[in-house]
Amino acid sequence: MSQQAMTMRQAAPRRRFLGSTLHWREVADGYLFMSPWLVGFLLFTAGPMIASLVLSFMRYEIVVAPEWVGTRNYQRLFIDSLFYKSLSNTAYYTFLAVPLQLSVALMLALMMNLKLRFINVFRTMFYMPSIVPTVASVLLWMWIFNPEFGLANSLLRRVGMSSQAWFYDPKMVKNTFIIMSLWGVGGQMIIFLAGLQGIPEHLYEAAKIDGANAVAMFRKITLPMLSPTLFFNLIMGIIGSFQVFTASFIATNGGPRDESLFYVLYLYRNAWEFWRMGYACTMAWVLFLIILTLTLIQFRLADVWVYYEGETPRA
DSSP: OOHHHHHHHHHHHHHHHHHHHHHHHHHHHHHHHHHHHHHHHIIIIIHHHHHHHHHHEOOSSSOOEEOOOOOOOHHHHOOOOOHHHHHHHHHHHHHHHHHHHHHHHHHHHHHHHHTTHHHHHHHOOOOOOOOOOHHHHHHHHHHHHHHHTTTHHHHHOOOOOTOOOOOOOTTTHHHHHHHGGGGGGGHHHHHHHHHHTTTHHHHHHHHTTTTOHHHHHHIIIIHHHHHHHHHHHHHHHHHHHHOOOOOHHHHHOOOTTTTTHHOOOOOOOIIIIIIOHHHHHHHHHHHHHHHHHHHHHHHHHHHHHOOOOTTTTOO
16 A cells, blocks of 8 residues: 555544534534524523413412312313303404405505505505504504594594494494504505515516406416415414404403403403413413414415416416
8 A cells, every 4th residue: 555545544534533523613603603592482482381381281370379280271261151252253353354454455565566656655654554553553543433533433424324333332343453453454565565576577578468458467477476475474464363462452451242352362361360370371372272273274275376486377
């Protein structure tokens, strides 16, 4: 064996050692940079979630020591009429508000995608309500829907229609909150607008050459190309609608007749008004499972209607 070959064989283990050392040093550096997020996640997300799961099997009234009760809190849900009431109120709100929000946000995005003078000003105007603090927005809408001197009833009377009780009418209160929710569609509008601006212009030019009208281009180009954005807004809308709390807490506190008692508001009451923290943790985990189930269903259905760039849309 030549001297050069022997030298190479002796150097190979050293290179492997140095390479292995460099690899683990890079791994250690990566975890070091990640450590602030990891610590925060463990302390403020994973830790509280695990604690709430344990507390959901306990009777815990904050001022007394927790007592293990097994699945009694979960069994209690089946006989709690307010649990079903709050869940049905939230489901009603979700299945009406989310499609309406998506429709209005998409319509605004289509309008804001036009190449007009001062269009950026209008985009800002429609987006700003979504960043207004929720409490301030609710107080504004409480004045608008005031049955005596509110703006909404003033407009109804001007066009010859009768006044409404809005927040004070058990049959109208949930619809009032749905109308209020349209105030914050600016965030969804911006996401739709970004999706619209990502659609290649040559697709529309080719469709015009083939004689397609605006409706056909919307159905065959805009909606398929925008479906991933629509899917994202749908998922986030469902999650947000099941967590509605502030508006009901401030405007009606669940009334009248518990018609605006949404799920998270009832959860809050059990935790901080009735001091049934264990039962509230049970409700929180049931809510998590509901949202998880609905999200998984949407992901399963996405194979039917969500199209990504490069795919051929199905007829």
